[in-house]
Amino acid sequence: MDMKWMVILLLGILAETTMGWMYHYSNTSMNWTQARQWCQSTYTDMVVIQSQKENDYLVSLLPNRKQSPYFWIGITKKQKNETWTWIGNNSTWIGEQSWAANEPNNNNSKEFCVEIYVKIGENRGKWNDEKCANLKSPVCYEAQCTATSCDRGRCQETIDNITCLCEPGFTGNKCQTAVTCPPLSQPSDGNLTCSGEKLTFNSTCRFKCSPGFLMTGSQDVTCRVTGVWSGPRPSCASYKQALLAVVGCAAFSAFCCICFCWMKRRKRKKVAQVRQPEEATSPSTEAQG
Numbered sequence: 001m002d003m004k005w006m007v008i009l010l011l012g013i014l015a016e017t018t019m020g021w022m023y024h025y026s027n028t029s030m031n032w033t034q035a036r037q038w039c040q041s042t043y044t045d046m047v048v049i050q051s052q053k054e055n056d057y058l059v060s061l062l063p064n065r066k067q068s069p070y071f072w073i074g075i076t077k078k079q080k081n082e083t084w085t086w087i088g089n090n091s092t093w094i095g096e097q098s099w100a101a102n103e104p105n106n107n108n109s110k111e112f113c114v115e116i117y118v119k120i121g122e123n124r125g126k127w128n129d130e131k132c133a134n135l136k137s138p139v140c141y142e143a144q145c146t147a148t149s150c151d152r153g154r155c156q157e158t159i160d161n162i163t164c165l166c167e168p169g170f171t172g173n174k175c176q177t178a179v180t181c182p183p184l185s186q187p188s189d190g191n192l193t194c195s196g197e198k199l200t201f202n203s204t205c206r207f208k209c210s211p212g213f214l215m216t217g218s219q220d221v222t223c224r225v226t227g228v229w230s231g232p233r234p235s236c237a238s239y240k241q242a243l244l245a246v247v248g249c250a251a252f253s254a255f256c257c258i259c260f261c262w263m264k265r266r267k268r269k270k271v272a273q274v275r276q277p278e279e280a281t282s283p284s285t286e287a288q289g
Contacts, residue, residue: 021157022142023047023061025071032113035072035138036087044143046074048086050158052095055116057159058139059125062118070115072136073127077112084114097126104129151176168225169201181223189213189236201225209236 024043039046049055062071074087075094083092084104100123104111111129115136118124130136145155150164153175157163166175178200186192187207194205203223209215217234224230 021144021159023058023139024142025062025139026137029069029135029137030072031135032072032076032132035136036074038138039074039140043140045088045141046072047139047141048074048088048091050091050093052097054159055095055098055125059116059118062116062139064120065118067119068115069134069136070117070119070128071139073114073116073139075114075127076132079112080106080109100126100128103127150174152178179223179225179227181227181229184221184229184233187233187236189238190215199223201227205229207234207236213238 021044026038030038036046047058049058075084076087077084084094085092100117103126104114106129111131113130113132113134114127115130116139117126117128143157144162145157149155149162150166151172151174152170153164153166155162156165164173164175166172169179171177171179178198180201181199181203183199184192184194184205187209190207190209190213192205192207194203196203199205201223205221207215207219207221213236215234215236218231219234221233222230
């Protein structure tokens with residue numbers, strides 16, 4: 001059986017068990033632009049490598065080649081001083097073990113595409129910057145993520161699984177569950193109304209006091225993305241209790257003010273008493289004596 005179809009068959013089995021993306025390659029040599037177009041028209045796109053583990057796994061599936069042409073991978077740049085960027089997801093991951101020795105060297109100043117070595121030896125799986133017009137074989141990936149993979153999140157693929165990166169306020173393996181806050185009890189001497197039946201993220205509850213009662217605290221609380229209410233629940237106090245609280249607060253403030261003034265006056269008096277003996281024994285007084 002042709003090696004290409006053996007790889008596809010193997011990866012098809014893996015996809016059923018791990019739900020990760022699948023890799024494919026062609027033995028036909030093309031320039032980098034043509035290679036990407038072939039990947040996009042046949043599968044999803046040219047391969048994107050997100051970690052050293054994926055890099056090693058990909059190389060283990062590719063056939064050995066003693067010499068060039070090797071395989072194009074989906075990392076590139078447009079100018080000499082730009083950062084290497086993966087096509088499709090704009091990732092800039094470049095592992096410590098990625099490049100072959102003395103690479104990238106930008107030989108001839110226009111090596112803006114990258115090939116991966118699949119020859120036996122210490123450089124197997126290493127990268128080399130090349131002219132995009134040179135002819136290499138494409139390596140592609142076939143995505144398993146779909147528009148319905150994650151309800152309220154972004155689908156992220158690796159060689160092992162599919163992970164949903166949820167939007168704020170949502171959780172679950174498919175981001176299908178909205179975060180909820182614990183229920184609030186009706187306040188004494190008042191009532192409580194909430195928007196919506198379920199106390200999910202961004203739901204708001206409003207407290208209202210009965211006639212003759214005064215609210216202390218904010219009347220609205222909102223369910224946060226963490227599942228915690230935005231603040232403590234308010235309380236309802238009768239006007240008599242509120243008035244006593246205000247009077248008590250005023251009395252305490254007046255007491256504090258009196259204590260402060262008394263202590264300040266006492267300090268001034270003590271300073272004045274210290275200065276009197278000093279003035280009595282000043283040099284001018286002694287000279288007159």
